[in-house]
Amino acid sequence: RVELVESGGGSVQTGGSLRLSCQISPSTYESACMGWFRQAPGKGREGVALMWSGSTYTVVADSVQGRFTVSQDNTKNTLHLEMNSLKPEDTAVYYCAAAPPGAPYCTLPGLVRDFPYAGQGTQVTVSS
Secondary structure: OOEEEEEOOEEEEOOOOEEEEEEEEOOOOOOOEEEEEEEOOOOOEEEEEEEEOOOOOEEEOHHHOOOEEEEEEOOOOEEEEEEOOOOHHHOEEEEEEEEOOOOOOOOHHHHHHOOOEEOOOEEEEEEO
């Protein structure tokens, strides 16, 4: 059974920073790709960032380009999302998700639509 647990959410003011982490278990699980999506109140899910496991190649949504960075710590099977220059429109519940080996949908739309494993989410609130 694959489990993902997010941490690091909180409340900050505009321009602030937060670092989200996602711990994946079991530690031996090898995904094809992992990423973050978010859901703001009354809105649909939005893919934020994605990276291929064991690679430095990443995809970041236009809405967060230049402000958010996704990275992974393979030794700890952990995914991170570094968020800088936060804006009120970044307020949302942030979820991490993982796709199994061989998955053909390592894209931001696939992250939202097809990834079979996701955590419970962590709240990020940005006040003006």
